[in-house]
Amino acid sequence: MTMPFYVAPEQLMKDRADFARKGIARGRALAALSIEDGILICAENRSNSLRKVSEIYDRIAFAGVGRYNEFDQLRIAGVRHADLKGYTYSREDVDARSLANQYAQVLGQTFTHEMKPMEVEILVAEVASEAGGDQMFHVLYDGTVHDESGYTVLGGEADSIAERLGRSYEASWEVGDAAKSAAGALSGEGRLLEADDLEVAILGRETGKRTFRRIEGQALAELLA
Amino acid sequence: MAVTAVWPNSKDCRGSLIAVTMPLFDAGGDPGPNFGALLRSTGLAPPVPDAPADTLLVSHATTVVAIRCRQGVVMAGDRRATAGHLISHRAIEKVFPADRFSGVAIAGAAGPAMEMVRLFQLQLEHYEKVEGKALSLDGKANQLGIMVRNNLPAALQGFAVVPLFAGFDTARGVGRLFQYDVTGGRYEEREYAVGGSGSLHAGTVIKLGYRPDADADEMIDLAVSALYRTAEEDAATGGPDLVRGIFPVVAVTGAEGFQRIADDDVEARFRALLTGLAAQGGEPR
Numbered sequence: 001m002t003m004p005f006y007v008a009p010e011q012l013m014k015d016r017a018d019f020a021r022k023g024i025a026r027g028r029a030l031a032a033l034s035i036e037d038g039i040l041i042c043a044e045n046r047s048n049s050l051r052k053v054s055e056i057y058d059r060i061a062f063a064g065v066g067r068y069n070e071f072d073q074l075r076i077a078g079v080r081h082a083d084l085k086g087y088t089y090s091r092e093d094v095d096a097r098s099l100a101n102q103y104a105q106v107l108g109q110t111f112t113h114e115m116k117p118m119e120v121e122i123l124v125a126e127v128a129s130e131a132g133g134d135q136m137f138h139v140l141y142d143g144t145v146h147d148e149s150g151y152t153v154l155g156g157e158a159d160s161i162a163e164r165l166g167r168s169y170e171a172s173w174e175v176g177d178a179a180k181s182a183a184g185a186l187s188g189e190g191r192l193l194e195a196d197d198l199e200v201a202i203l204g205r206e207t208g209k210r211t212f213r214r215i216e217g218q219a220l221a222e223l224l225a
Numbered sequence: 226m227a228v229t230a231v232w233p234n235s236k237d238c239r240g241s242l243i244a245v246t247m248p249l250f251d252a253g254g255d256p257g258p259n260f261g262a263l264l265r266s267t268g269l270a271p272p273v274p275d276a277p278a279d280t281l282l283v284s285h286a287t288t289v290v291a292i293r294c295r296q297g298v299v300m301a302g303d304r305r306a307t308a309g310h311l312i313s314h315r316a317i318e319k320v321f322p323a324d325r326f327s328g329v330a331i332a333g334a335a336g337p338a339m340e341m342v343r344l345f346q347l348q349l350e351h352y353e354k355v356e357g358k359a360l361s362l363d364g365k366a367n368q369l370g371i372m373v374r375n376n377l378p379a380a381l382q383g384f385a386v387v388p389l390f391a392g393f394d395t396a397r398g399v400g401r402l403f404q405y406d407v408t409g410g411r412y413e414e415r416e417y418a419v420g421g422s423g424s425l426h427a428g429t430v431i432k433l434g435y436r437p438d439a440d441a442d443e444m445i446d447l448a449v450s451a452l453y454r455t456a457e458e459d460a461a462t463g464g465p466d467l468v469r470g471i472f473p474v475v476a477v478t479g480a481e482g483f484q485r486i487a488d489d490d491v492e493a494r495f496r497a498l499l500t501g502l503a504a505q506g507g508e509p510r
Contacts, residue, residue, distance in 0.1 A: 049357075051357060054354070054357065055354050056354070073249075076355055077247050077248055077249050078247075079351065079354045079355055080248040080263055080351075080355075081246070081247055081248060083260060083263075083347060083350070083351050083354075084248065084263065084264075084267060084269070086347075087264070087269070087343075087344075087347055088269065102246060102247040103247070105247065106247050106249065210350075
């Protein structure tokens, strides 16, 4: 019988993290901003049908970068979690924090126990009825959760995009300003992302059910003009 | 995905908190966009009664109507629930939005009917979120038919639920309406549909007053008149309660989506009807 080679746990974790980070860095980035009108999520995505940003519940949205099949499976699990919780208790009891914790559990479990970590970073955002109360949880491939405020960027080149966005970001922005700045920050030097290259959605600050809405086509082009 | 956290046997987790943790399934057991299947796989689906309801006093919801109009569909339902010969509720609601472009009205055992509406609303929303696209109107109508059919064992024990479903078909730009029987049989109607204990009377009034392609406003008045006259003939149907200010629920579903008519407006229509009847010298005794 052959003996497996000994690998130090530090090395094992580092290899896995490098692997996941490499996968995520290949993907295109997205930015989420907490503004006057709600939470705006803007992703670079050339596909009109494979979504990166989606609705989870009345006031909660999901966004993912990295491997599509992996974050889409997480998205569906999140919709199921939210709908089951809303059915069992009440719609008010569905919250982003508990959902983000569930995601962290799954991602952490996969990172340490499975053959391959998930090559994804996800965002769980919940809009509050008043500006300043918004919650944005950024969950990493290994289950680390960051509670972000103001704005956050996920995916490849996140640091440089966040720096560009941070230079102009203001919490008092309206949708138009925020969408233009997010598109500009995602574009970077020497290229310009247009409406066709972007997927934009907002969690509106209005009260009532289902505040998630997409901004697409002509409406998006006008917003970015 | 590599995660293999699959649900335990559904019997083990019935009613427990496990149902609201992260639901991940292996490819074979995945319920897809079906919320009902998700509930069954998590053990949250309601049990089927195994004895007749004779000895229990179960609340019953009664008359509901749906009428096609130029803008789409008008739906209305009285507010009374009865248990045997008693009035159990004066102000229950029987007309609900199913999603943005459709509504559902219920007659039958009130508890299971409310649960069916809740599940139906959730099913439509769940499908839309998982698939990223709303069901077609036919798809919604079929889905409700399956839910009614699944209720058949309960219906045989005395817990029948018979809904009406109406909505605006965004693909065709017209209002459409469907009625069901206890077996889940789905019947699309062209002009109007009625359900519940007062359906015979309500149907007759609507049949006499119906005009094809009429304005929604006119058909709301017809629905109001039909419910008023049904309440005169059927003990289980409630009329307008002018003392408490309780009036039937009326809603119009058209290109703008499901819109409930304000109580003030419905009250004004009932008062106009009563004033009109009194001016004519009253009704035959």
